[in-house]
Amino acid sequence: MAFVDHVTLTISAGKGGDGVVRWRREKRIARGGPYGGDGGDGGDVYIKGMRNLHALNQYRNEKEFKAQDGAPGDTKLMHGKRGDDLVLSFPLGTKITNLDLDISYELLEEGKEILILHGGKGGLGNHNFKNSIRRAPEIATPGKRGESATFQVELQLIADIGLVGFPNAGKSSFLNSITNATSKVASYAFTTLEPHLGDYHGYVIADIPGLIEGASEGKGLGHNFLRHIARTRILAHLVSAENEDVARAYTSIREELAKYSQDLTQKQELVILTKGDLVAEEMLVKKKKELEKACGKDVLVLSLYDDARIEVLRQKVSALLSGKETISVAKSVKVKVATKKTTISSKSKGVKKPSKKVILKTSPKTALRKSKPVAKKKKVLALKKVTKKAVKKPIKKAPIKLSKKKTVRK
Numbered sequence: 001m002a003f004v005d006h007v008t009l010t011i012s013a014g015k016g017g018d019g020v021v022r023w024r025r026e027k028r029i030a031r032g033g034p035y036g037g038d039g040g041d042g043g044d045v046y047i048k049g050m051r052n053l054h055a056l057n058q059y060r061n062e063k064e065f066k067a068q069d070g071a072p073g074d075t076k077l078m079h080g081k082r083g084d085d086l087v088l089s090f091p092l093g094t095k096i097t098n099l100d101l102d103i104s105y106e107l108l109e110e111g112k113e114i115l116i117l118h119g120g121k122g123g124l125g126n127h128n129f130k131n132s133i134r135r136a137p138e139i140a141t142p143g144k145r146g147e148s149a150t151f152q153v154e155l156q157l158i159a160d161i162g163l164v165g166f167p168n169a170g171k172s173s174f175l176n177s178i179t180n181a182t183s184k185v186a187s188y189a190f191t192t193l194e195p196h197l198g199d200y201h202g203y204v205i206a207d208i209p210g211l212i213e214g215a216s217e218g219k220g221l222g223h224n225f226l227r228h229i230a231r232t233r234i235l236a237h238l239v240s241a242e243n244e245d246v247a248r249a250y251t252s253i254r255e256e257l258a259k260y261s262q263d264l265t266q267k268q269e270l271v272i273l274t275k276g277d278l279v280a281e282e283m284l285v286k287k288k289k290e291l292e293k294a295c296g297k298d299v300l301v302l303s304l305y306d307d308a309r310i311e312v313l314r315q316k317v318s319a320l321l322s323g324k325e326t327i328s329v330a331k332s333v334k335v336k337v338a339t340k341k342t343t344i345s346s347k348s349k350g351v352k353k354p355s356k357k358v359i360l361k362t363s364p365k366t367a368l369r370k371s372k373p374v375a376k377k378k379k380v381l382a383l384k385k386v387t388k389k390a391v392k393k394p395i396k397k398a399p400i401k402l403s404k405k406k407t408v409r410k
């Protein structure tokens with residue numbers, strides 16, 4: 001079920017009840033005097049975090065909320081009833097900003113109520129204005145208005161597991177297979193347009209739209225939703241066995257995560273090779289090995305049509321969520337390191353033709369080849385042009401002297 005991600009609400013605390021003018025009229029008490037009670041205070045407004053994924057949905061249509069007003073005072077000095085407080089519930093992890101005052105609240109603790117608006121004070125009844133001179137004051141004050149403001153509500157979900165991967169990797173299928181979620185599944189990219197959540201024995205699994213290379217520059221959809229998994233404990237990284245180069249598919253996504261935040265690459269990561277039924281067994285074993293080499297840990301194979309594999313995955317997920325098992329945190333994606341190392345190659349201006357080998361050396365893994373910034377690539381290309389004229393063949397021994405001489409002659 002889809003859920004509301006952002007809403008703007010107008011919220012008001014209750015108005016204080018009015019104080020009243022009343023007189024004491026009783027047998028045997030002549031000129032009883034002022035007898036009007038005070039108004040009750042208006043209700044306050046609180047916000048509260050709860051473990052209900054769809055708590056934001058209730059704000060889809062209704063946007064204005066108000067706590068109860070205080071009741072007016074009454075005769076016999078009776079105080080008006082205090083207005084009931086209004087408690088608004090949101091899913092845990094919601095950030096609520098008072099746009100008028102620019103104050104933000106984050107709901108990180110289940111059940112904890114935070115006061116966001118004060119109700120107005122009740123007015124004073126006429127008995128308050130009695131004194132030795134003014135014996136019969138015809139004065140009572142109205143109740144004060146409660147505080148009111150516009151709030152921006154933003155869901156920053158605290159899911160336990162976040163699913164990441166390319167579009168079509170089988171993320172939604174995986175979510176649906178192990179939870180009660182009904183995330184849309186189809187054989188085209190970007191089936192999932194907004195995050196979907198599944199409840200796995202009380203734990204939340206968040207399926208976000210597929211990521212693609214260049215997402216950090218605004219391509220695709222998934223990047224906009226990475227904040228939803230920014231606070232998850234564990235990532236499940238799904239790579240489809242349909243990919244010719246599974247290692248490359250894995251590292252591309254890792255790079256996108258790193259570009260969003262290195263923190264995302266520091267989480268426990270469960271790597272799953274999906275659609276295992278679509279490739280021959282021999283090929284599947286090969287791909288699994290390639291993927292394990294790229295990620296440096298065990299990879300689980302999943303096929304929607306293989307109950308045994310789904311069960312193994314379920315058990316793994318349960319063990320991770322309960323903390324019985326942990327996955328060693330992967331090495332961070334060294335986007336920066338790759339940049340540094342390419343600088344080394346560019347330092348050797350015209351000295352040595354940057355062969356493929358040099359480029360490979362720049363990154364620890366094959367996948368990081370693509371992580372070089374575009375500008376660096378251009379540098380290497382330009383370098384190739386220069387050295388093409390200067391050096392016909394890549395010189396293996398003492399390239400520095402040779403190429404330098406040649407360049408000087410020219």
Ligand SMILES: Nc1nc2c(ncn2[C@@H]2O[C@H](COP(=O)(O)OP(=O)(O)OP(=O)(O)O)[C@@H](O)[C@H]2O)c(=O)[nH]1
Pocket residue numbers: 165166167168169170171172173174184185186187188189190191192193208209210211274275276277278302303304305
């Ligand atoms: N044969 C086979 N097909 C699968 C398996 N898992 C998923 N699929 C198919 O792969 C296609 C994509 O699956 P989805 O679950 O929608 O993929 P997704 O990663 O959520 O895709 P986006 O929402 O676009 O990011 C669907 O047609 C699924 O039926 C599997 O184990 N075996």
Ligand SMILES: [Mg+2]
Pocket residue numbers: 171172173183184185191192207209210
């Ligand atoms: Mg999907």
